[in-house]
Amino acid sequence: MNDNIDLRIIKTKRNLYDGLLKLLCKQPFEEIKIKDICDISLTSRSTFYDHFNNKYELLDYLIDDLKKDIVSKMNINRDASSTKKIYLSALTLILDILDENINIYRSMLKHNNNSVVVDILNNTLYKDVEETLNDHGTKLDVPIEIITKFYVNGVVSICLLYIQYPNKYEKEDLIKYFDILIPEEL
Numbered sequence: 001m002n003d004n005i006d007l008r009i010i011k012t013k014r015n016l017y018d019g020l021l022k023l024l025c026k027q028p029f030e031e032i033k034i035k036d037i038c039d040i041s042l043t044s045r046s047t048f049y050d051h052f053n054n055k056y057e058l059l060d061y062l063i064d065d066l067k068k069d070i071v072s073k074m075n076i077n078r079d080a081s082s083t084k085k086i087y088l089s090a091l092t093l094i095l096d097i098l099d100e101n102i103n104i105y106r107s108m109l110k111h112n113n114n115s116v117v118v119d120i121l122n123n124t125l126y127k128d129v130e131e132t133l134n135d136h137g138t139k140l141d142v143p144i145e146i147i148t149k150f151y152v153n154g155v156v157s158i159c160l161l162y163i164q165y166p167n168k169y170e171k172e173d174l175i176k177y178f179d180i181l182i183p184e185e186l
Contacts, residue, residue, distance in 0.1 A: 002145065007134075009021075009051070012043060012047060012051060013051055013061065013169055015041040015042065015043055016037060016038075016041050016043055016048060016051065016052070016058055017058070017061060017062050017065065018041065019037045019038075019040040019041030019043070020032070020037050020041075020055070020058055020062055021062060021104060022040055023036055023040060024107070024108050024111065024116065024146060025103075025104055025108060025111065026107070026111060027111050028111050029059060029116070032055060034048055034054070034055055036042065037058065038107030045135070046098075060118070062116075063119060063120055064115065066120050066152075067120055067123065067124045069097070070093075070094070070097055070121075071124055071127075071128065072121070073093055073097060075104050081137070082184070083133065083138060083182075084179075084182045084183070084184055086129060086132050086136075087129070087151050087154075087155060087178070087182055088175065088178060088182065090125055090128065090129060090155055090181055091155050091158060091174070091175060092175055094121065094125065094155065094159050095105065095159065095162060095171045095174065095175070098159060098162065098163060099171070102163065102166065103171070105163050106163050106164070106166070109163055109164060111186075116158070117163070118156060119158070121155075121156045121159055122152065122153070122156050125152045125155055125156065126148060126149070126152045127154055129148050129151070130145070131146045133147065133148060139149060151182070152177070152178045154181070155178070158174050158178060160180075161174075
């Protein structure tokens with residue numbers, strides 16, 4: 001019986017999550033009401049409050065879920081033989097992940113002033129790259145925190161450019177340009 005309860009909870013949270021995601025593609029988060037989330041996810045308000053205290057908690061759940069997806073894929077596809085390869089690998093992976101749901105990310109950017117997408121990309125990449133640099137070190141006399149911020153913001157900016165202007169640059173070209181911009185030895 002416990003397995004059924006857990007499965008129902010997972011399904012309910014997934015429905016609410018998907019409902020919020022659909023709404024984020026249409027309007028800014030600030031304009032979304034709990035009633036809207038419940039209507040689109042076919043969930044009662046009382047059920048919503050059984051799982052979340054407010055829409056911000058649901059948004060945190062959504063962001064955490066997207067981050068976990070990115071982190072799990074980054075851990076599988078890591079090439080940490082050099083700092084340059086770390087960043088190129090991260091950019092390539094993130095662009096691939098964005099491609100999988102490009103319309104969702106594009107809509108979220110259009111209606112939410114970059115905040116949700118930037119948070120997902122920035123926090124996820126920052127943590128992963130900083131940990132990798134701490135493990136492998138750097139040849140620069142610059143704190144790892146500064147190096148990480150500098151290059152992660154570059155990766156995030158390129159990703160935002162890719163999302164916002166889908167036909168302006170090909171994914172392979174962006175990776176090639178970033179490859180030119182990153183020095184061999186960091």
